[in-house]
Amino acid sequence: MDADQHTDGNAIAGLLQEVFVAEFTTLRRTCQSCGDESPAGAHRSYAGPGAVLRCPHCGDVALRITTLPGEHVFELRGVWSRGIDD
Numbered sequence: 001m002d003a004d005q006h007t008d009g010n011a012i013a014g015l016l017q018e019v020f021v022a023e024f025t026t027l028r029r030t031c032q033s034c035g036d037e038s039p040a041g042a043h044r045s046y047a048g049p050g051a052v053l054r055c056p057h058c059g060d061v062a063l064r065i066t067t068l069p070g071e072h073v074f075e076l077r078g079v080w081s082r083g084i085d086d
Helices: 011-022
Strands: 028-031 037-039 042-049 051-054 062-068 070-075 079-081
Touching: 011 042, 011 051, 011 062
Parallel strands: none
Antiparallel strands: 028 037, 028 079, 042 051, 051 062, 062 070
């Protein structure tokens, strides 16, 4: 994975907010592969037919998301959390 090919998770903040309604980039995620804990906004974002967020530490997939006619389709991996007052 070339570092010049990605931005960060903030690049898809609008789409994520549309799907999850809350401020998604502040959600914390614990990676299922390396155990690193990082906010969603720190993850690497890769664009294609949809978007993929990858762990900023090990590069494993954290989120896949795309828009189809009339729906958003997504897969979350790892453990995602948000404070009760967030």
